[in-house]
Amino acid sequence: MGIPWKASPEELAAKAKAEHDAGRQRFIALIRLDISRKEYASEEWxxxxxxxxxxxxxxxxxxxxxxxxxxxxxxxxxKRR
Incomplete structure (x- = not known):
């Protein structure tokens, strides 16, 4: 199951927790940033x-x-903490 690129931090956390609980050793996330909002890059990411x-x-x-x-x-x- 993929992560929608406009996923909220809460949605990302839920998916990450599910993968962690499933025993995964690695988790990869694609986080897309709208270029029209570059000044918010740091906050969003x-x-x-x-x-x-x-x-x-x-x-x-x-x-x-x-x-x-x-x-x-x-x-x-x-990677797992």
């Missing part, structure tokens, strides 16, 4: 990452892919 980390994960790696004229994609790889 921080809220999403904090929600997932609150479910027992810690960021291991991330990568950002800029999409011409559209939202930027950030791929976060989390």
């Amino acid at each position: 921080s809220a999403a990452v904090e929600a997932i980390e609150g479910a027992g994960w810690v960021v291991d790696h991330f990568s950002v892919a800029e999409r011409q004229g559209r939202a930027d994609d950030a791929y976060f790889l989390f």
